[in-house]
Amino acid sequence: MRFETKVVHAGLRTDPAGAVAPPIHLSTTFERDPASEPIGADTYIRESNPTQTQLEDALAPLEGGEAALAFASGMAAGVTAIQSLPPGSHVILPDDAYYTYRTAFDDFFSRWGFEASVTDMADPANVRAALRPKTKLIWMETPSNPLLKIVDIAAICALARKAGATTMLDNTWATPALQRPLDLGADIALHSTTKYFGGHSDVMGGALIFKKKDSVYEACRHTRHVMGSVPSPFNSWLVMRGIRTLACRMRAHSDNGMAVAAGLEGNPALSQIHYPGLKSDPGYAVAKKQMSGFGGMMSIRVKGGRDAAMKVVSRVKLFTRATSLGGTESLIEHRASSEGPSSKTPQDLLRLSIGLEHPDDLLADLKQALAG
Numbered sequence: 447m448r449f450e451t452k453v454v455h456a457g458l459r460t461d462p463a464g465a466v467a468p469p470i471h472l473s474t475t476f477e478r479d480p481a482s483e484p485i486g487a488d489t490y491i492r493e494s495n496p497t498q499t500q501l502e503d504a505l506a507p508l509e510g511g512e513a514a515l516a517f518a519s520g521m522a523a524g525v526t527a528i529q530s531l532p533p534g535s536h537v538i539l540p541d542d543a544y545y546t547y548r549t550a551f552d553d554f555f556s557r558w559g560f561e562a563s564v565t566d567m568a569d570p571a572n573v574r575a576a577l578r579p580k581t582k583l584i585w586m587e588t589p590s591n592p593l594l595k596i597v598d599i600a601a602i603c604a605l606a607r608k609a610g611a612t613t614m615l616d617n618t619w620a621t622p623a624l625q626r627p628l629d630l631g632a633d634i635a636l637h638s639t640t641k642y643f644g645g646h647s648d649v650m651g652g653a654l655i656f657k658k659k660d661s662v663y664e665a666c667r668h669t670r671h672v673m674g675s676v677p678s679p680f681n682s683w684l685v686m687r688g689i690r691t692l693a694c695r696m697r698a699h700s701d702n703g704m705a706v707a708a709g710l711e712g713n714p715a716l717s718q719i720h721y722p723g724l725k726s727d728p729g730y731a732v733a734k735k736q737m738s739g740f741g742g743m744m745s746i747r748v749k750g751g752r753d754a755a756m757k758v759v760s761r762v763k764l765f766t767r768a769t770s771l772g773g774t775e776s777l778i779e780h781r782a783s784s785e786g787p788s789s790k791t792p793q794d795l796l797r798l799s800i801g802l803e804h805p806d807d808l809l810a811d812l813k814q815a816l817a818g
């Protein structure tokens with residue numbers, strides 16, 4: 447089946463009542479027969495429930511994985527992958543990993559005996575240099591947040607395989623509609639389903655999708671069962687509903703992203719545009735090789751630094767000033783302010799989530815805001 451067909455049908459099953467849209471099972475506990483055997487597949491909600499399982503059945507085939515685990519948030523999903531590693535493991539992280547994962551390493555994992563090397567993965571040689579005998583996980587994020595750096599997925603996975611390390615790729619920004627890390631050699635795809643999977647800025651969730659239903663999958667499932675980082679049935683249902691339109695939304699986000707990036711190129715108020723779909727972008731060649739579209743996320747750099755960037759944000763009328771991404775509405779944020787005082791994001795950088803409006807309306811708004 448092609449991706450467009452998969453997103454519509456993945457995980458669907460015939461409902462006993464004939465309902466076409468799936469039901470939401472809110473029950474926290476599940477009945478046993480007179481011999482005390484569970485009647486169905488579930489016993490207690492923290493371990494599994496029918497709506498969460500149905501979401502996982504829908505998620506796995508989208509990345510071409512054998513199994514998926516759903517989580518309460520993208521952070522919960524990523525943290526579970528680390529908590530499931532052997533004590534004393536060494537992890538290689540990209541220098542531009544999602545900000546809160548870097549905080550998780552700085553504030554928690556380093557104290558718990560995990561070691562991390564942070565490196566610029568745009569050059570695979572840096573990853574080779576960072577490998578150690580104890581390296582258990584290589585964490586990738588491409589396009590990265592917020593600099594949209596591009597990592598050569600196949601090259602890094604080949605290095606990891608030789609070193610016996612697991613590879614995980616945060617595929618939140620591209621989604622499997624545009625990029626399939628498991629097909630390129632990665633072991634795990636990580637998602638904040640709060641973003642494009644949900645698609646409407648109204649649900650939080652996370653996911654790990656595994657190439658193989660192996661011991662790494664079992665370890666992560668055990669961690670989730672015990673630690674309890676599960677999504678609610680309603681949130682599982684909302685993410686599943688979002689998946690049904692993922693293919694056509696991502697096509698529109700990519701078309702709009704390309705139109706906005708191209709329309710801003712050469713704007714005298716900007717010093718740089720970070721968007722891997724532009725031929726001038728340093729990541730363009732690798733992105734073109736491993737992505738089927740370039741998505742709706744971009745960062746722009748405003749001449750004149752922080753104050754000039756803040757003025758641009760203050761003048762938008764159609765864009766909403768808010769963090770996050772992947773919804774129907776276009777968002778703009780001064781990323782360093784969102785990340786807080788320890789942020790390394792350049793102060794002149796504005797991050798844009800291009801939504802599903804008409805790109806000419808979005809461009810007109812940005813151009814008036816940049817012109818002042």
Ligand SMILES: *Cc1c(COP(=O)(O)O)cnc(C)c1O
Pocket residue numbers: 519520521522544591616618619637638639640641650651652
């Ligand atoms: C938002 C985001 C996360 C974290 O997900 P939450 O659902 O907010 O916990 C992780 N990675 C990327 C790339 C994100 O954009």
